[in-house]
Amino acid sequence: xxxxxxxxxxxxxxxxxxxxxxxxxxxxxxxxxxxxxxxxxxxxxxxxxxxxxxxxxxxxxxxxxxxxxxxxxxxxxxxxxxxxxxxxxxxxxxxxxxxxxxxxxxxxxxxxxxxxxxxxxxxxxxxxxxxxxxxxxxxxxxxxxxxxxxxxxxxxxxxxxxxxxxxxxxxxxxxxxxxxxxxxxxxxxxxxxxxxxxxxxxxxxxxxxxxxxxxxxxxxxxxxxxxxxxxxxxxxxxxxxxxxxxxxxxxxxxxxxxxxxxxxxxxxxxxxxxxxxxxxxxxxxxxxxxxxxxxxxxxxxxxxxxxxxxxxxxxxxxxxxxxxxxxxxxxxxxxxx
Numbered sequence: 001x002x003x004x005x006x007x008x009x010x011x012x013x014x015x016x017x018x019x020x021x022x023x024x025x026x027x028x029x030x031x032x033x034x035x036x037x038x039x040x041x042x043x044x045x046x047x048x049x050x051x052x053x054x055x056x057x058x059x060x061x062x063x064x065x066x067x068x069x070x071x072x073x074x075x076x077x078x079x080x081x082x083x084x085x086x087x088x089x090x091x092x093x094x095x096x097x098x099x100x101x102x103x104x105x106x107x108x109x110x111x112x113x114x115x116x117x118x119x120x121x122x123x124x125x126x127x128x129x130x131x132x133x134x135x136x137x138x139x140x141x142x143x144x145x146x147x148x149x150x151x152x153x154x155x156x157x158x159x160x161x162x163x164x165x166x167x168x169x170x171x172x173x174x175x176x177x178x179x180x181x182x183x184x185x186x187x188x189x190x191x192x193x194x195x196x197x198x199x200x201x202x203x204x205x206x207x208x209x210x211x212x213x214x215x216x217x218x219x220x221x222x223x224x225x226x227x228x229x230x231x232x233x234x235x236x237x238x239x240x241x242x243x244x245x246x247x248x249x250x251x252x253x254x255x256x257x258x259x260x261x262x263x264x265x266x267x268x269x270x271x272x273x274x275x276x277x278x279x280x281x282x283x284x285x286x287x288x289x290x291x292x293x294x295x296x297x298x299x300x301x302x303x304x305x306x307x308x309x310x311x312x313x314x315x316x317x318x319x320x321x322x323x324x325x326x327x328x329x330x331x332x333x334x335x336x337x
Contacts, residue, residue, distance in 0.1 A: 010037075010091045010092055010111065010115055011037040011038075011089060011090050011091045011092070012035065012036050012037050012090070012091065012092050012093075012094060012107065012111055013036070013037055013038045013039070013040060013085035013088070013090035013092070013093045013094070013172075014032055014036050014038070014039045014040070014093075014094045014095075014096055014104070014107065015040045015042065015078055015081030015082065015085060015093060015094070015095045015096070016028060016029070016039065016040065016041045016042065016081075016095075016096055016097070016098045017042050017044055017074050017077035017078055017081065017095075017097065017098060018041055018042055018043050018044060018046055018050035018051070018054070018077070018098045019044045019045075019046050019050070019071065019074070019077070019098075020046060020047065020048055020050075021046075021048075021050065021097075021098035021099045021100075022046075022048040022050050022053050024098060024099050024100035025041065025050060025053075025054065025098040025099075026053075026054070026057055026058070027100060028096065028097075028098050028099075028100055028102075028104060029041065029054070029058065029060060029063060030060070031103070031104040031105065032060075032062075032096075032104045032107070033104060033105065033107055033108070035108070036062065036094075036107060037062065037090065038062050038063075038064060038085065038088065038090065039060065039062045039063045039064070040064050040066050040081045040084055040085055041054050041063060041064070041065050041066070041098070042065075042066045042067075042068065042077040042078070042080055042081045043065060043066070043067045043068065044068045044071050044072055044073070044074070044076065044077035045068050045069065045070045045071035045072070046071075050098075051065045051067050064084070066080055066081060066084050068080060072185050073185040073186035073187070073189070074166070074185075074186065074187065074189060075183060075184050075185040075186055075187075075188070075189025075190075075192070076185035076186075076189075078095050078189065079180045079181075079183060079185070079189075081093075081095070082170075082175050082180060083180065085172065086172050086175060086176050090172045091171070091172050092111050092114050092115065092169055092170070092171060092172060093169065093170050093172055093175055094107050094110055094111065094168070094169040095166060095167070095168045095169070095170075096166075096167060097166050097167075102124070102166070102167045102209075103209070103210070106167070106207075106209055107169075109207055109209070110122045110124075110167065110168070110169035110207050111169055113205050113207070114169055114170070114171050114321070117319060117321075117322070118203065118205070118319060119203050119204065119205040119319060120170070120171050120174045120197065120202040120203050120204065120319045120320055120321050121168065121169070121170045121171070121174065121193075121197055121202055121203070121204045121205075122168065122169045122170075122204070122205050122206075122207050123160070123162075123163075123165055123167065123168045123169075123190070123194075123204065123205075123206060123207065124162065124165040124166075124167035124168070124206075124207055124208075124209040125160075125161050125162045125165060125206040125207060125208055125209065126144075126162055126165060126209060126210065127144075127161050127162055128206075128208035128209075129208060129210070144162055144163075144164060147163060147164055147191070147229060148160075148161045148162060148163055150229065150230065150233040151163035151191045151194060151233065153233065153237055154191070154195060154232075154233040154234070154236040154237040154240065155191065155194040155195045155197075155198045155236070155240070156198045156240055156244070156311060156314075156315075157194055157198060157204055157315065158311075158312045158315065159206075159315060160194070160204060160206055161206065162206070163190060163191045163194060164187070164190050164191065165190065165209075166190055167207075167209060168190070168193075171319075171321040173321045173324040173325070173326070174197070174200070174202055174320060174321050174324065176324075177200065177320075177324050178193075178196050178197070178200070179196065182196075183196060184232070188228070188229060188232050191229075191232075191233070191236075192232070192236070195236040195239075195240065198240060198244075198316075199239075199240065199243050199244070200320060201316040201320060202316060202319070202320050203316045203317065203318065203319045203320070204316075241257070245257060251310075252310075253306075253307050253310040253311065253314075256303045256304070256306050256307040256310070257303070257304065257307040259300075259303055260299075260300045260301070260302070260303030260304040260306075260307060261300065261304065262300070263296040263297070263299055263300030263303065264296070264297055264300035264301065264304065265300075266296050266300075267293050267294065267295070267296030267297035267298075267300060268293075268297060270292065270293045270296070271290075271293030271294070271297070274289045274293065
C-alpha cells in the first residue's frame with residue numbers, strides 16, 4: 001500500500017484478466033509489488049483452466065481467483081474484477097494483463113496521480129519515448145495511430161494517445177459510478193471506458209510506459225477489428241455530442257454545431273440539385289446559384305471548425321472522485337436500479 005503524507009494507506013487492488021495466459025500469469029502475479037493490497041485473477045472461461053492453475057501454484061495470500069462461468073471477453077473479465085474489488089473495499093483498482101507485456105513494478109506510477117487528487121483514471125501510453133516505439137511491431141504502431149485518432153474524436157479526450165493500452169488504474173468511487181454492465185465486454189472496452197468517463201467529465205491522464213514483446217500473441221487483429229471499431233467510435237461520437245452539448249448543456253458551441261451542420265447540408269444539397277439540373281439541361285449554372293450554394297458551405301465549415309476548437313479546449317480539469325459517495329454505496333445503488 002502507498003501512503004501519502006498525512007493520508008491513510010491506500011488499498012490498491014490489481015485485476016488480472018486470464019484467458020490463455022497460463023505460461024505467463026504466475027510470473028505476473030509474483031512480480032506484483034508488496035504494497036498492493038489484493039490481486040484478483042479473473043478466469044474468463046479460460047480453456048487452459050487458468051483459475052485452477054493459479055489456485056494450485058499460487059503461494060501469495062493476496063490472490064483471489066474470480067471465475068466467469070463462460071467467456072465474457074477481456075472487458076467482461078475486468079468489469080467483474082472491478083465489482084469484486086469495489087465490494088471488498090478497494091480504493092484504487094489497477095488492471096494488468098496476464099500475458100507478461102506489462103511491468104507490475106509500474107503500479108505506483110499509475111496510482112500516484114489518482115492518490116494525489118489530479119486524476120480519476122490513468123492509462124498507459126507507449127508512444128512517449130522513441131526507444132519504446134522502435135520496439136513495437138509495425139502493424140501495431142500503424143493500427144494504434146489510426147485507433148488513437150478515432151478515439152480522440154469519439155471520447156473527447158483529445159490529449160490522450162494509445163487508447164487500446166490495457167495498463168490502467170481507476171479510483172474505486174469512479175468505477176462504482178460507471179454503468180459497468182453497459183461497457184463493451186470485448187476488445188473495444190478500453191476505448192468504451194474512456195467514452196463513459198468522458199460523459200462523467202472524469203479527468204484522465206496518460207502515463208508513459210514501455211511494453212515487453214516476447215512470444216505472446218495478441219488476440220486482437222487490427223485489420224479485422226478496424227471496421228467494428230469505426231462503427232462503435234461513430235456511435236459513441238454521436239452519443240457524446242448529444243449528451244454533452246444538447247442534453248446536459250447548451251452553449252454557444254451547441255449553436256455553432258447545429259447551425260454549421262445545417263448550412264453545410266443545405267449548401268451541399270442545393271448545389272448538387274442545381275448542378276444536376278444544369279447538367280441535364282446542358283446549360284451553365286447561374287452565378288447567383290453558385291454563390292447561394294457556396295456561401296452556406298463556407299460559413300458552415302467555419303462554424304463547425306469553431307465547434308471543434310471549443311471541443312478540443314474543453315477537456316475535464318477537475319477530478320470527480322471527491323464529489324462521489326463511498327464506492328460500495330454507489331455500486332449498491334446501481335444494483336438496485
